[in-house]
Amino acid sequence: MTSRTDWKALAEAVRAVARPGGAEWLDRAVLDIVIEPERVRTAFPAVTREVGSAGLGGAWSDWTADDGGRAMLLHAVGDAFDGEIGDLYRFGDTAERRGVLRSLDVLGPSASGGALVRDALRTNDPQLVVAALGHFGVSCLTHAERDHGVMKCVFMEVPLVLVPAATAAPRPELSRMLAGFVVERVTAGRAVHPDVWPLIDANPPTGELDAVLAMTSSDVPERAAAARAALALRSRATSNAGSEGIAGRGVADLAPDDVAG
Amino acid sequence: MPLFEPHAHMSSRTTDDYEAMAAVGVEALVEPAFWLGQPRSSVGSFVDYFNALVGWERYRAALFDISHHCAIALNPKEANDPGFRDEVLELVPRYLAKDRVVAVGEIGYDSMTAAEDDAFARQLAMAIDHGLPALVHTPHRDKLVGTRRTIDVVRESGIAPEMVVVDHNNELTAREVLESGAWAAFSIYPSTKMDEARLVRLVGELGPERIIVNSAVDWGRSDPLKVHKTAEALRAAGFDDDVVTQVVWANPVAFFSQSGRLVLDRGAAVKRSGEGSGGNSIERGERPAD
Numbered sequence: 001m002t003s004r005t006d007w008k009a010l011a012e013a014v015r016a017v018a019r020p021g022g023a024e025w026l027d028r029a030v031l032d033i034v035i036e037p038e039r040v041r042t043a044f045p046a047v048t049r050e051v052g053s054a055g056l057g058g059a060w061s062d063w064t065a066d067d068g069g070r071a072m073l074l075h076a077v078g079d080a081f082d083g084e085i086g087d088l089y090r091f092g093d094t095a096e097r098r099g100v101l102r103s104l105d106v107l108g109p110s111a112s113g114g115a116l117v118r119d120a121l122r123t124n125d126p127q128l129v130v131a132a133l134g135h136f137g138v139s140c141l142t143h144a145e146r147d148h149g150v151m152k153c154v155f156m157e158v159p160l161v162l163v164p165a166a167t168a169a170p171r172p173e174l175s176r177m178l179a180g181f182v183v184e185r186v187t188a189g190r191a192v193h194p195d196v197w198p199l200i201d202a203n204p205p206t207g208e209l210d211a212v213l214a215m216t217s218s219d220v221p222e223r224a225a226a227a228r229a230a231l232a233l234r235s236r237a238t239s240n241a242g243s244e245g246i247a248g249r250g251v252a253d254l255a256p257d258d259v260a261g
Numbered sequence: 262m263p264l265f266e267p268h269a270h271m272s273s274r275t276t277d278d279y280e281a282m283a284a285v286g287v288e289a290l291v292e293p294a295f296w297l298g299q300p301r302s303s304v305g306s307f308v309d310y311f312n313a314l315v316g317w318e319r320y321r322a323a324l325f326d327i328s329h330h331c332a333i334a335l336n337p338k339e340a341n342d343p344g345f346r347d348e349v350l351e352l353v354p355r356y357l358a359k360d361r362v363v364a365v366g367e368i369g370y371d372s373m374t375a376a377e378d379d380a381f382a383r384q385l386a387m388a389i390d391h392g393l394p395a396l397v398h399t400p401h402r403d404k405l406v407g408t409r410r411t412i413d414v415v416r417e418s419g420i421a422p423e424m425v426v427v428d429h430n431n432e433l434t435a436r437e438v439l440e441s442g443a444w445a446a447f448s449i450y451p452s453t454k455m456d457e458a459r460l461v462r463l464v465g466e467l468g469p470e471r472i473i474v475n476s477a478v479d480w481g482r483s484d485p486l487k488v489h490k491t492a493e494a495l496r497a498a499g500f501d502d503d504v505v506t507q508v509v510w511a512n513p514v515a516f517f518s519q520s521g522r523l524v525l526d527r528g529a530a531v532k533r534s535g536e537g538s539g540g541n542s543i544e545r546g547e548r549p550a551d
Binding site for chain 1: 308311312315316352354355356357358359360522534
């Protein structure tokens with residue numbers, strides 16, 4: 001598989017899905033920035049409009065064309081990129097901020113990137129939280145911060161397949177928090193997404209799991225039903241970890257259509 | 262009939278206003294950058310405001326199927342503050358490069374000072390650089406003189422007159438603005454500036470070409486349904502649907518389309534992106550129970 005830092009392959013992947021004229025615009029912008037790095041400040045916001053936001057293939061299948069284009073612009077800035085990303089993020093809209101966070105995974109070492117990752121994890125924006133939990137982001141975080149990032153994804157119903165760096169080798173503390181979340185949801189008679197089970201069962205916390213089991217015979221009908229449904233999903237998810245129902249969903253499926261009113 | 266609200270400071274309004282506007286047919290709007298009703302104290306206040314105009318308000322509008330756009334500028338009143346004016350003018354081009362920023366504005370005059378002259382001229386030059394239209398505020402005090410000076414500055418800047426809308430006109434200023442080649446906008450307020458009946462009479466006298474109507478709603482007494490009420494008043498006065506549609510939809514669409522960044526999709530792209538408003542959503546960290 002192509003390395004994500006293969007810049008030539010990234011440029012080809014972006015070119016393959018760019019809007020008409022987008023590839024030429026990007027070539028020109030890269031040249032302009034090589035000559036005058038400050039020009040990244042007005043080129044960076046224009047990338048989505050010029051290049052589009054179709055999904056990329058290859059090693060960047062979780063990226064969109066504008067993410068790739070923005071990474072190319074920052075690469076063109078050269079060693080000075082670390083001095084630019086703070087303001088690009090601060091003055092950026094969602095797509096620009098996501099572009100900065102994605103780029104951190106493929107650019108060189110960054111002293112300023114960690115603060116941006118933490119800022120993104122304070123938002124409630126699924127796109128930013130997912131982008132912040134890439135390999136670079138996770139490498140900046142403490143274990144506790146990483147676990148809270150995963151919990152945030154669960155609360156926002158972000159499919160955990162989108163944040164593999166954050167869910168690799170789950171600690172017992174994460175399993176316990178997720179199991180506590182299941183107890184809380186089942187007590188409220190609410191459904192639990194099956195994504196949580198492989199992470200819980202990596203270090204099964206007996207107290208919380210016993211509590212869920214006990215609720216299957218609860219006097220409160222919706223609580224009993226929720227407990228049974230959760231445990232049914234547990235056996236299916238654990239025998240079938242990371243597959244159907246989870247894979248194939250993207251952040252774009254999380255459109256907040258249902259939040260008005 | 263679809264309505265276009267070309268001047269509304271929605272960040273001062275509630276979601277109920279978005280809902281009410283959508284209910285009478287508003288499908289798209291432009292929110293120009295202005296002052297907050299009280300003076301800002303630093304450039305950081307502009308950063309947060311501009312971020313809200315390209316993020317949060319776009320998201321709020323999309324919840325009601327309204328396509329949100331904005332204009333970005335250092336406003337005339339605060340162009341007089343030496344504490345941050347240069348910093349804000351350095352910031353503006355970053356935002357002019359963004360999607361759905363369809364004009365430079367509001368620029369122009371408040372008290373007609375030298376500092377306002379300088380900010381006005383520099384921001385007209387930015388409009389030329391970015392290929393964007395300009396939305397020009399005219400002063401409340403000494404309006405006729407201020408409007409004439411506005412027309413002169415626009416002419417000297419070299420911007421094409423059809424790329425300029427001069428706002429807050431009245432019976433005394435509109436004809437000269439139209440003769441300069443610019444578009445003439447009218448803010449329809451509950452009591453001051455201009456009302457529906459006067460606007461109806463003006464359309465009769467001037468015709469509908471390059472005439473734009475807005476509510477200019479902000480934090481003061483103002484009515485977010487004024488574009489709708491003006492359309493009703495024009496229809497009641499006997500203007501046919503083509504003329505009414507031209508004034509409340511086709512004219513502002515034609516003007517802001519010159520930016521190349523107008524997106525008349527009733528917020529569909531914003532909703533499809535799953536964008537949570539550039540950093541937040543009204544979901545408060547958890548999606549609502551099914």
